[in-house]
Amino acid sequence: MSNWRKDHLGTSASEPLPVLIIGNGPSGICLSYLLSGYTPYVRLDAVHPHPLLQRKLAEAPGVSILDQDLDYLSEGLEGRSQSPVALLFDALLRPDTDFGGNMESVLTWKHQKERAIPHMVLGRNLPGGAWHSIEGSMVTLSQGQWMGLPDLQVKEWMCRKRRGLRNSRATAGDIAHYYRDYVTKKGLGHNFVSGAVVTAVEWGTPVSGGSGAPAPSPLFQVSGVLTTEDQSQQPFSLCARNVVLATGTSDSPARLGIPGEALPFVHYELSALEAATRAGTVTPASDPVLIVGAGLSAADAVLYARHYNIPVIHAFRRSVDDPGLVFNQLPKMLYPEYHKVHQMMREQSILSPSPYEGYRSLPEHQLLLLKEDRQAVFRDAQGLQKVFGVALVLVLIGSHPDLSFLPGAGANLAVDPDLPLSAKRNPIDVDPFTYQSTQQEGLFSAGRTKMTMGSCPWRNSSSFSQMASSMRRNWRISFTPSTLTTPTTWTPRSCVITLWSTWGIMRTSWPPWRP
Incomplete structure (x- = not known):
């Protein structure tokens, strides 16, 4: 564990973390990737099969997708999502997936350290979350290529490991290994703490910054227990300006x-x-x-x-x-x-x-x-x-997210506070563009904790990018903008994480019934 993480885990008096992510599954990993400064650009040699979108992309060559008007780019796209920007990122990441094709993504990713935001990812298991709890020989419902995260295709990773996809569907063991390997290969490991169980999240009233400056977002106090390498348990307490719930929904069966x-x-x-x-x-x-x-x-x-x-x-x-x-x-x-x-x-x-x-x-x-x-x-x-x-x-x-660590188990954050919290029927009420809670500033919800259906990891990027954008505004962290700036009144939009291609990321089965 890095000294930086030890400092934050060891005392509640540390400088507040800009972002704390609860959950180290695919959603938490993808968000960490974005917060680490990885930025999507359209490949200069890429030609998108959608002629209108291709014309728009050609208008700003060399400009990050995050620095363009996503509303404009998404106009005219059709698909199975209700969010036009979700359709945009689908079209960029997997141009013809909805039609059964395997066309290469038109995006390339650049690591721009000036965009990075300090953060920490807490999880019970190793990076990959619940995937490490699933029997390894079970195969995914989704095609293996749909389980990938940005800039490292599952098929490419499997080839390097001298493994093959079984009828385009990978095993749970392979996917768990892939997610863990992804964190290492992308240099994200120093942000991850495994064996951490969060027991309480509390927040207070924002403290004025003085000199007439606007007050920052409220501070969150996050407490829990860390299981160390020698299996001893160590209590921890963290202070953060933004908290992201990326815990999934498998903790509490309906x-x-x-x-x-x-x-x-x-x-x-x-x-x-x-x-x-x-x-x-x-x-x-x-x-x-x-x-x-x-x-x-x-x-x-x-x-x-x-x-x-x-x-x-x-x-x-x-x-x-x-x-x-x-x-x-x-x-x-x-x-x-x-x-x-x-x-x-x-x-x-x-x-x-x-x-x-x-x-x-x-x-x-x-x-x-x-x-x-x-x-x-x-x-x-x-x-x-x-x-x-x-x-x-x-x-x-079905199952529900276990948010017992939140005040009132998160009931007051739901769309209907009078009904039980349910990812399917009564999810956390969030802003559709930033995924920030409508009830609590600085609290975000990602992946299945929020959405009515499961998420495909490679489709999370735009929503997480907008989360990062919102967080930057909250704590006024500066970064070097693109050479082509957008009007100050424009705010980048986010991708809705729910899409048709998977249901709950995966369902499991056994080799005897697989073709």
């Missing part, structure tokens, strides 16, 4: 809120089914496993159970024809296993016998309660109740 949910046979992770299978608690001859949910995690559980011939009851509240089901958004050629689950959901319902022995689909069913004798009570779309005996219950309906 719950049904029904009677009996606390019973010992109810679980929220697929690992519980794996353990029960190994222990012989569930077998082909046992009562079925109840899987609740219609997403990819639930589909993975169905695939796992089917692989071991374990009977399954699969219950979900939506219709199988609901266009919002994630299966309708996945290309069949790339994900035949998930479309097989969707086919089973459609054909093997309680009212329509089909060839899938040991699998029963309960579309448009709501689980009402679970009894101690392992009886599950449902209500169907017509209001009728049904009861099934089960051996195990897996509730796989």
Whole structure:
């Protein structure tokens, strides 16, 4: 650990950090890259396939994208995002991804130290975050090339490591190694502290700068526990002018809120089914496993159970024809296993016998309660109740960010403070351009902590750039501007992180079901 980090971790009296990032997954890494002074430019030899965008890019050759009018550049672009600037950075980073192509990015990245902003990234795991907690042989839902961060393609990295992408999809172990290696190769390691668990974030009232100067943003006091190399635990306290929440959403599984949910046979992770299978608690001859949910995690559980011939009851509240089901958004050629689950959901319902022995689909069913004798009570779309005996219950309906370290667990930061905080239904309310909280100056939210869907790491750059721009204004850190300046009334925009190509960065599966 560098002396600079030791100074800040060891005492709360240190000079406040300009930026503190909580979470060292892909979002935290990408933001650190931007804050370290890496700046995107259009390659001089690049020709963009979109003629209007190419004409606009040619108007300011050699000028950083961050120093141009992003609103102007994004005019006329179309795609699957609601943010025009998100569409712009999609077009620059992966020009034809939405059409299934693999055209090289038109961007090049330059390291400009004068743009760098001092910062620290805290994380429980090694750089890469939750990727290090996933079984290494599982493969990503997203194509490997979509998992990359700026200026280091996953495919290029895999070739250097003498590895190959499996049907364009990498393993979780490879991606975890890639993220860790990325931090080293880009010289970001001195900004990262692993083994750090944040337990409290508090903030106060801004202190006047005197002499009529505007008051800076309020100071944040960040406390936690650091696990050292000898496994001892050391408390720390940090002071920061800006805090970024980049913690992801996998910390706290979503719950049904029904009677009996606390019973010992109810679980929220697929690992519980794996353990029960190994222990012989569930077998082909046992009562079925109840899987609740219609997403990819639930589909993975169905695939796992089917692989071991374990009977399954699969219950979900939506219709199988609901266009919002994630299966309708996945290309069949790339994900035949998930479309097989969707086919089973459609054909093997309680009212329509089909060839899938040991699998029963309960579309448009709501689980009402679970009894101690392992009886599950449902209500169907017509209001009728049904009861099934089960051996195990897996509730796989999503997850929420664990923001227990914030005052009130962050509830007052949500779009609707009266409802539970949810990345999907009630996220943190932020400015759409800067990602700064509308309720608390200096507090930012990135990645899945904020967004309604998962993020593809290479699509984060513009939003993080705008974060950096906003932070620079907050603490009045100067840097050398580009030779071509923009009007003082113009503010660069940010990219919306949610895009169609991935759902939660990845979903996992097992080699037996992969093509």
